[in-house]
Amino acid sequence: MTTGGQWNRRSLLRGAAAVAGAVATAPLLGGVATALGSPGDADALFRAGRFEEAGRAYEQILKTDPTNAHAARRRGLVGLFANRFADAEKHLKLAIELDPGDKTTHEFLADCYLRQDKLALSVPHWQAIGEQSYATWFAAVRGEPYQIHGDVGEARFLKMDPMPLMEVSLNGGPARNFTFYTGAPSMGVRGTVAKDAGLSPVASQKIDYEGGSIWVHYGVLESFRLGGIELRNVPVGWSTTESGEDVDTDSDGMIGTWVFYHLLTTFDYAGRKLILRRPTPEAAAQARADATRAGAKPLPLWLMNDHYLHSTGSVAGSGTRVVGTNFGGGGEMAAVVFGDTAERLRIRTDHDRPLETFAHSSPAVTYPCYPKEIRLGGVAAREIYCESHPAASVAPLGFDVPVSFFHTFWKPSTVTLDFTGMNLYIAPGRAT
Structure with missing residues (x-):
């Protein structure tokens, strides 16, 4: 894919390289209050992870400037994050009409069709961004996939x-x-x-x-x-x-x-099993009821850049932020903090013990660090081993992600992903 496409293909091969998977959503923390000095600043709202507010702000822009391709693209992206396909498709098509050569919008619309299993409709958009292998692949699928x-x-x-x-x-x-x-x-x-x-x-x-x-x-x-x-x-x-x-x-x-996004997926780390269910309304209601009994409230679930999952959490007193949530893979760290996050939040970091790894097929250096707390919903880990990636670049999707959670963080918990309601449930202990 055009955004980090080289790593997407590597991801098929090496699930253990968890740090590299995280880097697709890069650093950014701080400056939110300053950036939001103008309440109508749609890009600042988007950057801060206030996606619904940003979507409404982009709609206001389009009312006064219906030829604004950037606003149309971002409005479509807000819908795509939440799997609201009709909404996403409408605005992404408008963005392409306004700027036919924009490869990023073509990729977003291809992803929109892919998630709906409309693989044939995604083909011309893969071709538009030069992804002929993907175009050929999806054109070759006959009948309903998955x-x-x-x-x-x-x-x-x-x-x-x-x-x-x-x-x-x-x-x-x-x-x-x-x-x-x-x-x-x-x-x-x-x-x-x-x-x-x-x-x-x-x-x-x-x-x-x-x-x-x-x-x-x-x-x-x-x-x-x-x-x-x-x-x-x-x-x-x-x-x-x-x-x-x-x-x-x-x-x-x-x-x-x-x-996973075709199913109601439960990663029962505490019980050491994976549970896949047909995503019926009854199954979703049962998952919600099980989570409620375990004391877990629904957290938002966003699907970005075709496979990266996000919710809301915090690191070292950052307050609630959009965070990456990565399931599976390997590695000893519970989370990776990006950019200057560790420095800004004064997270204890061992700069004397650099770790050489790969990110987006390029060499990268991370450092052991130990946040006072990392938290997602009602589950927290304190003074746990994490890694700081100071050189992580700003994410191309344009929103701030100070931290991404990994394999070790989930071990005492059960996490269910509901891609129909776009909710994430996390509770300590085994699945009921």
């Missing part, structure tokens, strides 16, 4: 660290050890697993990968089964070296966000 069979599927974690691992089945074959990571978009499998499952690529692309080159292939999986639930006609990716060998052997495959 067809759901069954009502509930559960898979216990075979192990928790360095990343969750569980058993699934592909095309009716033997059990495979899969992990999951919401820093990745689609489902990915190892090259040899793809071959064993009888997958053939409909598109392939050579990309740069950690100082070398690999081939990324795209195809369609007939059947994916996890416990009592089965998905059919699933877009899937895999990768090989130039000589045809596997790129990564940490697991047989990985489930990404595109799969």
